[in-house]
Amino acid sequence: MFITPNIDAQNSFGLAGYRAPNRQGSSFGNSFELNPSNFSLLKDWGISFSYGGEFADDVSSNLYLISLSKRIGAHNLSARYSPGYQKEFLFTSNESIVGEDTSLQSLNSSFTYKELLGLGYSLKFSDELSAGFTLRYFNQEFNREVLNVNFPGDTLYITSENEIEKINFWKTDIGINYSPFKNLFFSLSSINLLNFGELSASAENEPFEIRRDKGAMIGVNYSPFKNFDINLLFETNNSFQTGFDNYFEIFNGSLGIGLTAFHDKYQSPFIAGIIPALTYSTKLFGITLSAIKYFSDRGSAHSFTEFKEEGITNIINNKYSFDKAVLTFTFILNTIPERLVKLLEVDIVKDIYPTFTESYIDSPFAVGKAINLTDKPVTVKPACRIEGLNVDLIQSPNVTIAAGDTGLIKYYTIIPESYTKEKAEISYANFYLTTINEEPDDQSQKAVLVNGKNSWDGKINNLRYFIKYDSDFSMTYSKNILSQYKENFDTLQSLFFPFYKVKFIFENFIKRLVYISDPRASEEYVQFPNETLKLKGGDCDDLSVSFSSLLESVGIQTALVDYKLDDGIRHVNVMLNTELNPDQAKLITQNENKYFVRKNVTGIDQVWIPIEVTSLTDFETAWNLGAEKFFNEAVNNYELAKGKVEIVDIY
């Protein structure tokens, strides 16, 4: 085996004409003559048969080819067996022998050309760009009858015998395909780029070898309308093919008619012939009936000298070829689900704070964009799983995306109650988009920061999650306190219950605390109520969270008051609902600046009182300090309206 760079071979021709390669159901994929780059739209397995007849003096039928293709990810592999790609030429030479009986016996020659095998590979770089190559195996047999003269004694014997020479070779071509738009497709391929195999034929047979002029071909397919293609394939030897295809959607499939006219440098007239084709294709199979009609007289005889001088360049299409009719079946065995949507991008819009459980149910932690790849609306089921946090996939609400359109995909998650990690860690969130199939159409992975369970993002609004986190503990704790005051409650009118619950819980709660830490030291770390009581202290966030949690657990409505000071330091204290109406306020205080009237959700005015939990003194002092701070900063300085003081209600 060796490479012989100076050998030529046949050029492009397809039994079904030149069709748009990027049209679903096209049998283009099995035609290595037209498709040296092995381009294919196939998603999994594909099998193709071409069977037909040639209309010579006698009609002969052939299985032209069987091809098998398989896509593995971005790789497409093809193999082709083409028993019908052969042509045999028989000639009677001018030499003849006159026998003893004066009979005349002419000498014969036969030349057989076959293309037996083909292999193809292509790589899809993107939906727009792919490249590949094909390898094709050819066999040539030159059989010439020659005379041998023997003169063993006094008698001269002339005998004939056949000299057979076989020349086999492989040829390789490469190609690239580019589709900048859905309706425009370009292909560029070599013709006879590399040939390797056995030595060239002997001097007698060399003129009869397949001509293998090097060249290139450029294909352009344009769809000016949805179901109409215009096709042009030009070879550098000035041969070309041009035509059109028109498709009609019918019976859940596509019925197409097409016509290719070809000009072959080696044939006449200028348009050597036409190939009309009728195609019906579905997602599972395609049937193409095509005919090859030559415009020159194919019945005329050709001389041996003419054949010797011109040779052939193409086994199935040359000046000696006859009209043909070909039926091609293509079967698509798609075990890979069709991809209906593609995930374009996903952005993490908020880090994970494990205590903010409901936050991730109410609003997404990641937002993505998906495109509908089909021409029909598609309902997408988004789901995600954060490694180390979720065991199961967390489903997000379905999104319907219009045909060809993009849609916003919101990913929600659920934080398991069992999550107890105290340190932050980088994890990975896996995002999935599923449509009609069990397997996702697309998926993506992004790094996400999962904070420790005590982590807080500094937003007062999110302290509510710490307040509600351990409500069982808080309820037990508060009930234990209140049970000590049963006698007091027995003598109180019920309208005072909320106020005195607050008073008793505060005084017991505060008794167990011994210190307050620097509020600036731990602004991103918040203690749960049981931790604050265990540690006997905390900063304003911790104390306010704990006190609010204790009150909420026994039905006292609370709010956090967030004071944003000019120096960037923030302070939080608690405001609570006494459930008294404004007229009853005088029953708990003689100072109108110590309470504030808030309308509840049903529009009823109720008396709320602010408590400075960090005072760590008695209830009256904590109330006075809270009231003065709220009155001076929130009300008198209008900081509430300016946004520097915010009331965050705990539901």
Added chain:
Amino acid sequence: MEKKLLILSLILFCSVNAQTYKVEKVKGTVKVQVGSSETWLDVSEGIILQSNSIISTNKNSLVQLNSDGNLFVLKESSALPLSSIKKMTLDELLLALAMEDMINVPKKKEDTKSKSTATYGTKEEKKNLKIESDDFGIMKLNGAIQLAENGFKESAVVVAKETYRKYPGTKNLAADRIYFANILYDKGLYEEAYEEFDSIKNLKLADQERVEVENKSALLSKKLINK
């Protein structure tokens, strides 16, 4: 120690930022309540009052205050937070009115609040005790009217609004309501004035008051449509 520091810092904050009022003249019984104190103290001439105080006058009493050379006389049967004796801009008035809504409990999406099932003491319906608190409210409205008469119209509206919230019975005093609604109208706060007149319509009104309220409502309605 830290507790004391916190209390001290609050007092200092009030002292540094607060305006002061010198009591120049006292007639009859005048009392003051300072900060969050529960007690009312007698006011005598010459003392200095802080802005975090509420001052009240009994019948046949008055007090004259001097703040940086500006005199203010609070007449009989009146009460006023000293912090309200100040010139407010229209923007500040709008901020104060906006706070009325901001302080309310926002509507929640759904009721997810856990309710305690614990009960203490005897089961009884909450009684609405009859409490005579409106007198102080009326005194505050008197003070607010005097603020307006002395040119502090914006402050007067804020005091009146707060009084209506804290002493709901005063909302039935139609004449006062109309008085403060007209201030809103004069200040060009048509939406606020329209809401107020619309609310006043539901009160028991004298014929003359009803005519005025309906005329104003109609006028404001036209103004708001043409806005």
